[in-house]
């Protein structure tokens with residue numbers, strides 16, 4: 001073989017390992033049958049190995065095909081179904097292919113657990129649902145969910161509930177400098193701004209237990225009947241014991257993917273610095289940082305400090321960004 005060919009094959013070996021090309025040369029149809037003629041579906045919930053899917057407007061229950069990984073299907077996935085897709089009582093279809101995801105929202109159970117868990121696929125927006133009181137807002141948790149959103153390239157929105165109990169001013173001050181949109185609700189409040197933000201998006205709702213997430217979802221999705229209150233009538237336990245997310249169609253277009261209330265939000269899977277890229281202005285300024293700069297307040301000669309000093313960057317924006325970065329530690 002001549003020079004250039006040899007170089008290319010060496011590069012391939014380096015990246016993919018030696019036996020990879022041989023496996024690839026097997027007929028493609030044997031490894032991946034062509035499923036493109038099968039109906040597409042959206043996975044709306046998962047319960048004990050059963051995947052509840054929507055094919056157009058039809059609910060179909062499916063099991064996982066043999067070639068699909070045990071953890072390979074999550075709520076929000078677009079899949080192809082084989083077998084019986086009538087959705088008739090007692091019928092089961094089979095998920096044979098998971099289509100490429102545009103986004104994946106992940107969390108780890110807690111930061112001691114480095115195992116990352118994908119929880120929702122294909123969301124383009126994330127509502128961080130936070131009560132202004134009862135339970136009191138936890139800035140640390142908001143920051144961690146923000147970090148997960150920026151890391152996944154999903155647009156975060158802060159949705160503040162229970163404004164009848166406390167003022168949103170402090171949280172506005174903390175998050176407006178980051179450019180996070182803020183919506184405020186209370187019982188009976190006009191939800192027009194919330195509906196407008198949701199229209200035509202796939203929005204995942206994340207919130208601590210008890211913040212009023214189900215109450216809000218029930219107002220937004222007629223017939224959603226999400227269980228509200230502390231205790232589930234079904235299980236006698238808190239509703240947070242349910243483990244799956246649930247996708248619901250909005251009346252005017254778009255989807256809400258509600259997730260069970262969480263008590264913590266682990267982000268051990270997110271690398272420090274990976275969120276800088278979500279802030280165009282900050283990444284541009286940070287190009288002048290010394291190599292390996294952590295951009296925190298102790299970082300020597302961080303270009304972000306210079307930018308504040310000479311007025312190119314608002315101090316409040318840098319402070320908010322750095323507070324969020326501290327969520328990692």
Ligand SMILES: Nc1nc2c(ncn2[C@@H]2O[C@H](COP(=O)(O)OP(=O)(O)OP(=O)(O)O)[C@@H](O)[C@H]2O)c(=O)[nH]1
Pocket residue numbers: 161162163164165185186187207208209210211212213214215216227228229230238239240260261262
């Ligand atoms: N004062 C006030 N109470 C609210 C508001 N929204 C919800 N609540 C109450 O807060 C409690 C919790 O509401 P839920 O909607 O069940 O909260 P959740 O976030 O779904 O909680 P989990 O089921 O644990 O995930 C209920 O008693 C609601 O009636 C609000 O805007 N103001």
Ligand SMILES: [Zn+2]
Pocket residue numbers: 286289290293294295296299301302303304
């Ligand atoms: Zn820096």
